[in-house]
Amino acid sequence: MLAIYGPLQLILSVIYWIILIHVIMSWLISFQVLNLHQQIVAQIWDGLNRLLEPIYGPLRRILPDTRPLDLAPLVAFLIVISLQLYILPVLFGLA
Numbered sequence: 001m002l003a004i005y006g007p008l009q010l011i012l013s014v015i016y017w018i019i020l021i022h023v024i025m026s027w028l029i030s031f032q033v034l035n036l037h038q039q040i041v042a043q044i045w046d047g048l049n050r051l052l053e054p055i056y057g058p059l060r061r062i063l064p065d066t067r068p069l070d071l072a073p074l075v076a077f078l079i080v081i082s083l084q085l086y087i088l089p090v091l092f093g094l095a
Contacts, residue, residue, distance in 0.1 A: 005088060009084065009088065012084045016080050019076055025044070025045060
């Protein structure tokens with residue numbers, strides 16, 4: 001069972017950090033610390049959006065429309081944390 005638990009924890013940790021980087025980068029873009037006219041910033045931003053859209057898309061369809069505020073990253077973040085800390089350990093008998 002630990003052979004499955006370890007890789008799942010690793011995948012969830014990578015998703016956690018990608019979401020965190022995406023959220024911080026969106027703040028930096030909103031406050032004009034980063035500029036999307038810079039090629040490297042635009043490429044990183046586009047790559048993060050492409051990586052996270054399969055996660056955010058279904059959440060955005062379920063969540064109410066709060067136009068200026070996107071709640072999908074927050075909900076995805078909470079789901080990943082709850083999977084890491086509560087659900088996976090219980091499923092694999094580690095809690």
